[in-house]
Amino acid sequence: MLMKQQLLRLLSLHEGEEQREITLEKVKANISFKGSNLWILVCAIIIASVGLNVNSGAVIIGAMLISPLMGPIVGAGFALGMYDFPLLKRSLRNLLTATFISLASSSLYFLLSPFKSAQSELLARTAPNIYDIVIAFFGGLVGVIAITRVEKGNPIPGVAIATALMPPLCTAGFGLATGNIRFFLGALFLYTINCVFICIATVAIVKYLRYPSVSNVNEQHQRQVKYLLTFLTILLVLPAGYFAFSLYREQQFKQRAAQFIENEFERKGIVIVYQKTKYAASGSTIELAFLKKNYSAAEKDTLQRLLSGYELSNTRLIIDDNSLNNLDKFRDDLLNEVRKRDEALDDKDKRMAQLEQRLVSNSFDDKKLSSEVMALFPDIVSSSIAYHNFTGKDTTQRIPVFIYESRKKLSASDKGKLQEWLKARLNQRSVDVLSR
Template sequence: MKIFNPWNLHEGEENKEKVLVDITNNISFNGANLWILACAILIASIGLNMNSTAVIIGAMLISPLMGPIVGAGFALATFNFQLLSKSLKNLLIATCVSLIVSTIYFYLSPFKEVQSELLARTSPTIYDVMIAFFGGIVGAISITRKEKGNPISGVAIATALMPPLCTAGFGLATGDFKFFVGAVYLYAINCFFIGISTYLIIKYLKYKPQEITTNLKTAKNVRYGITILLFLITIPSLYIAYQLLQEKKYNQNVNVFLDKEFVEKGHTIIYKKINFKSNPKKVEIALISKKFDSLELNRLNDLLKIYTIPNSELIIKQNTQDLKQEILAELKKNNNISKGDDIQIKNLRQAIAKYQLYDQDFITDISIVFPEIKNYSVGLQNHIISKDSIVEKPMFMYESTKNLDTTKLKKWLINKWDTDEIDIQEFDTKK
């Protein structure tokens, strides 16, 4: 009596000769397949350019790139080196065509901003290895079934062969070597582990090898080659994953430090930049009004170790001009951020407004209240108390047609600018 085993992969298995024919038919890139590939690459490139996940998924669904990769894994498992050579040749053609098409697109595209979908393909980790491996297993199982269903479409999306190639094209078009290397590495991970998954499934299903006479020797050489490549491809991804984990922990500790030492003490942070890769690591911030002297800065830097933020330097930007430029850059960067960051945008706008001491209402009001003022200048003046401590004070310089009540002017300006201190001076008109 035959016992039903739900884990038995031989249940529902397709005829082995038919599987070989199907795999062989799907590895070629000429005619229609080449046109489909080029169009898929263009669609994926546009999706990356637009930062549209839906468009990228659509490109992956129509991409024929899986064919030669599965063919290479099948050929290795069956020692069919003629099929292996054909698969690798077609994979090389497909890769080159994809790189050329995506490079041309990004070179001609007027939009070359680095979007999040592009960035996501530049730092592959061990998680990408796992996705490619298990996705490849699903794909290999699917092609050996009589009823193939729709898992292959899901595998095409999960393993994401198209986006890394398009990102590599972006790197070539913009001359960004880091983008190119990271994306090519992710593409290599996906190709290798899809191929290895196919190899293991075909071995498990006991497909007959093509070269019986050299079976043992060939199998040994194949295993050695796979093992070496496995280590060479996996080790960098483990290191990148470890670095990302360390950076995440570092950022969390920095945020706890800033919340405890600044936010909870009533100081509004309007600018924050964390540089994890510098040596020493740097945490740059700016506040709306609070200024720190050298003793306070030293105390805050000493606290970094207590919050498990080693080998780091806290930099508080206090120079007016530099701070204004940083705020403007931060505001521009955050133009398209989510609604959850509306408070940050509001703080940035308030900080910029702090440096704008006059507008059309101010000009109209002062001409009515003080008609005797002929002309005037306004601005923020830096008072340097020590090397590390700078105090800002609004300044008003004027020329008057007759004697001016400076006490009244001072009170009016203090109320207008909502400040405690102000420096008022008359222009020296003597020649």
């Protein structure tokens, strides 16, 4: 008995509870969407839409932190828990207003945005499942517990991020703007899940803390509220459970397909150049193509029968033989292209060698020749030699021309000696010698 009392005291939420009148005043104050609350909502929607558009998780988290959407949902939970039907109508009216404004703002943004591709952050909000219900319910519990405390602590920002009311609305706006009904309905379903189960979590805490009813409510009205909550729970849990089961089946298919591919091909050294797996409840497919392997019709039938051993009996195996032929053709084309380029490079090398040879044959070592000339003829101070083409009427002669500069004019005898020396030195039959 003592341990039971200690456990109840340990789990009690009454300790640290704020005065109920103050809590209710704060809840009612956060319901309305007008003035600053409305501006904050629109700004948060635009920020979240930008985050989804550019696939930035940090921007999306920032938008969730400043979003005021929790207010009317928590208000509806308190109203149902206390049977305050005027407060319930006010909360639902404000929630519908906020939802409409959010959808309109996000749709307008995505209509004006030049980026219309669906990023991963956006796609994650289009297929809700049972785990989203768990997150919404327990996130709602934490949020309401924090609201009823004197010390609010750190849970409130975490609840805003975990329950994620803002991104589904923006994704629904994206679906409207792009005409993608599947995105719109999937995101709106996720938003509905979050709203309903945050509300149910709020009702549970209000009942646990025994907030008093605002008026005497007969048993029939109490039963109607319970039936409503039960109906909403079943209505949302069933499709979410189905989506979760479908997700589980898809993950199982991918794991079994990967195991089949590894055991039957990769471990046998068969190189896979292409693989694609596609899951569908009506029938899945595994499509493969190999680098150096062709399968006969009998071998393909054997592989198809092996799928049942991996619990893939509802799966069709597609082996693309054309890919091997295409690969061979691609390889041959590539080799031909390389061969053509090699031949072109060889031609270029030959031409360069010819040009270098011609350049060598058309040039002289001026520096060495000048030093030799100045040693033999000290009056010469500088010189230059090069081939020149002399074109006549019908012929063209290519003759080396030696031009020199001297301190004093060379005599005819010295000039003749220089010319004869140059012919012998350069192994030329004729050399013209000119003074500068």
